Amino acid sequence: MQHGKYRFIAGFLALPVILYAVFVISPFVQAIYYSFTDWTGLSSDFTMVGFKNYNWLLHDDLFWKAVGHNVVLLLVVPLVTLGLGLFFAFMLNVGGRGRKNAAVSGVRGSSLYKVIYFFPQVLSIAIVALLFQFTYNPRNGAINSFLDGVGLDSLQQQWLADPKLALWCLMAVMVWSNVGFYVVLFSAGMSSIPRDFYEAALLDGANRIKTFFKITLPLLWDTVQTGWIYMGIIALDAFAVVQIMTVGPGGPADSTQVMGYYVYTKTFHDGQAGRATTIGVAMLIVTLIFAVIVTRLGRRERLEY
Amino acid sequence: MTSHAEPSELPGVTKEDEAPAAGPAAKQPPPGFTPEGRIGSEGKVLNVFSHGILVVWGLLVTLPLLWAVMSSLKTDKQIFTSPWGLPSALHFDNWTRAWSKSNIGDFFLNTILVVGCSLIGTMLLGSMAAYILARFEFPGKRFIYFMFVGGMSFPIILALVPLFFVMKNMSLLNTFHGLILVYIAYSLPFTVFFLTSFFKTLPSSVAEAALIDGASHTRTFFQVMLPMAKPGLISVGIFNFLGQWNQYMLPTVLNTDEDKRVLTQGLVQLAASQQYKGDWSALFAGLVLAMLPVLAVYILFQRQVQAGLTAGALK
Numbered sequence: 244m245q246h247g248k249y250r251f252i253a254g255f256l257a258l259p260v261i262l263y264a265v266f267v268i269s270p271f272v273q274a275i276y277y278s279f280t281d282w283t284g285l286s287s288d289f290t291m292v293g294f295k296n297y298n299w300l301l302h303d304d305l306f307w308k309a310v311g312h313n314v315v316l317l318l319v320v321p322l323v324t325l326g327l328g329l330f331f332a333f334m335l336n337v338g339g340r341g342r343k344n345a346a347v348s349g350v351r352g353s354s355l356y357k358v359i360y361f362f363p364q365v366l367s368i369a370i371v372a373l374l375f376q377f378t379y380n381p382r383n384g385a386i387n388s389f390l391d392g393v394g395l396d397s398l399q400q401q402w403l404a405d406p407k408l409a410l411w412c413l414m415a416v417m418v419w420s421n422v423g424f425y426v427v428l429f430s431a432g433m434s435s436i437p438r439d440f441y442e443a444a445l446l447d448g449a450n451r452i453k454t455f456f457k458i459t460l461p462l463l464w465d466t467v468q469t470g471w472i473y474m475g476i477i478a479l480d481a482f483a484v485v486q487i488m489t490v491g492p493g494g495p496a497d498s499t500q501v502m503g504y505y506v507y508t509k510t511f512h513d514g515q516a517g518r519a520t521t522i523g524v525a526m527l528i529v530t531l532i533f534a535v536i537v538t539r540l541g542r543r544e545r546l547e548y
Numbered sequence: 549m550t551s552h553a554e555p556s557e558l559p560g561v562t563k564e565d566e567a568p569a570a571g572p573a574a575k576q577p578p579p580g581f582t583p584e585g586r587i588g589s590e591g592k593v594l595n596v597f598s599h600g601i602l603v604v605w606g607l608l609v610t611l612p613l614l615w616a617v618m619s620s621l622k623t624d625k626q627i628f629t630s631p632w633g634l635p636s637a638l639h640f641d642n643w644t645r646a647w648s649k650s651n652i653g654d655f656f657l658n659t660i661l662v663v664g665c666s667l668i669g670t671m672l673l674g675s676m677a678a679y680i681l682a683r684f685e686f687p688g689k690r691f692i693y694f695m696f697v698g699g700m701s702f703p704i705i706l707a708l709v710p711l712f713f714v715m716k717n718m719s720l721l722n723t724f725h726g727l728i729l730v731y732i733a734y735s736l737p738f739t740v741f742f743l744t745s746f747f748k749t750l751p752s753s754v755a756e757a758a759l760i761d762g763a764s765h766t767r768t769f770f771q772v773m774l775p776m777a778k779p780g781l782i783s784v785g786i787f788n789f790l791g792q793w794n795q796y797m798l799p800t801v802l803n804t805d806e807d808k809r810v811l812t813q814g815l816v817q818l819a820a821s822q823q824y825k826g827d828w829s830a831l832f833a834g835l836v837l838a839m840l841p842v843l844a845v846y847i848l849f850q851r852q853v854q855a856g857l858t859a860g861a862l863k
Binding site: 273 | 598599601602605606608609610611612613615616619627628631632673674676677679680684686692695696699701702703704705706707708709710711712713714729730732733734736737740764765766769790793794795796797800801811812813815816819828831832835838839842843845846847850853854857858
């Protein structure tokens with residue numbers, strides 16, 4: 244019996260583990276190894292160069308520019324996305340007109356709102372990026388022609404072609420495509436908070452803003468924190484939006500260069516795979532730092548209800 | 549926030565106002581500050597306000613999509629001269645042109661092939677590994693589990709450069725089976741993570757009964773455990789389907805052969821080439837053709853899709 248059990252375990256685990264080791268684990272490990280070589284990626288010979296790539300990276304202006312953009316993305320995109328998500332979810336669940344026998348209630352048609360808000364989530368980021376590339380088009384894009392139509396020509400912009408605006412245009416798209424997910428996620432969390440809590444708070448004279456900060460947010464905190472890490476990973480990546488939407492790609496005057504896209508150009512355009520993996524390792528470090536900060540800052544007493 | 553509406557303005561409130569006075573021991577709240585009064589008046593203002601905001605975001609979400617659909621039915625000239633105007637006639641020929649001449653149809657079939665095989669492989673291998681990790685004790689179990697789960701938090705782009713050369717050495721670059729294997733491998737972390745915790749929640753008595761009745765471990769897994777795990781399999785299946793259907797970065801790097809492009813990368817490359825040719829209408833049509841099936845599936849199964857996509861984050 245025991246023998247049969249181990250054979251069964253090995254039989255079931257072999258394929259998934261081998262596949263995962265070959266295509267996921269080994270590339271990650273190799274990436275760290277290659278970051279210490281001068282490998283071009285084109286030929287198979289390379290030599291170990293120690294920390295030379297890392298030294299180069301520390302003095303590379305474009306890299307620091309990319310890091311700066313990633314930090315902006317990391318601060319703005321999760322904050323705005325989760326903020327809007329919480330706000331809309333609260334509106335949907337608690338913002339309704341008080342009905343009989345219910346101190347708090349959702350707005351009417353809240354499920355319809357949720358269905359619509361979730362649309363962008365099912366679309367590929369590539370399709371969303373293309374859609375907005377057209378939308379931002381200064382000549383025939385939806386935004387400029389809309390502004391023209393309502394007589395606000397003065398607000399027309401070059402959008403993605405403007406170095407000052409390009410990164411903000413990308414952030415708007417990232418927020419647009421992710422808010423719906425968090426509305427649905429937070430709504431699910433909010434609907435499991437017992438109604439009595441709200442009723443008790445309202446009886447004690449708390450207004451809705453106070454109930455939000457004193458009841459909803461603390462009870463949802465775990466979900467918000469998970470969402471923060473998810474959004475952080477999305478913000479750190481940003482490869483697709485940069486590659487598809489911005490000119491260059493990388494934006495006018497490198498105004499939208501991010502680490503993820505820099506890895507790609509270094510490998511496939513510049514033939515500097517060694518340096519590219521160094522950037523990748525830097526990205527990994529930033530991701531880990533971010534995850535640690537979020538978990539540390541967000542650590543609170545877990546509330547059971 | 550606090551609106552000091554006169555109770556007389558809110559007919560439902562006036563008679564409730566007397567209620568707290570009934571108990572002499574009850575603290576007498578100031579007029580207009582009874583809980584019901586607050587809810588009633590605040591609710592009204594809030595209701596209008598919240599609907600207003602909610603509608604604005606609804607429009608922000610839907611208008612770009614509607615604009616794309618409208619543009620896909622216009623002539624090129626109309627797209628330029630009246631971007632927000634309704635199409636003068638419905639040019640469905642844009643759609644057929646995009647489907648056949650711009651190869652959207654081929655991209656579509658490629659995507660179905662790749663995602664179909666990947667999804668089956670992911671679900672099969674993922675549930676097998678998850679079942680073992682959830683139900684059996686053996687040395688190295690924790691290590692394998694954390695190896696899988698750890699893959700969720702690493703930036704894929706870091707692995708992408710070496711992965712490209714791993715694939716090249718195994719001559720898997722620009723092949724469907726190579727892409728399928730990679731899709732499966734990169735879908736495993738979440739699948740294993742999710743299904744392991746799901747299998748742990750299932751009662752073990754049924755499987756034990758099956759084993760006592762003489763069923764082999766393999767047979768128990770396929771005929772007893774998998775059917776029991778159906779809700780979890782559906783959730784994670786939807787999650788993987790959308791993730792693989794929408795995958796962009798992996799095929800862009802690993803699958804550059806023109807005939808083997810999947811929908812997302814095909815569309816992006818089409819956009820790059822068509823913008824020079826100026827066939828905007830076909831481009832919009834291609835975009836809409838790529839969007840509509842996913843949106844249609846979503847609208848049909850919205851409950852399951854929403855549950856499937858958010859399931860992982862709620863754990």
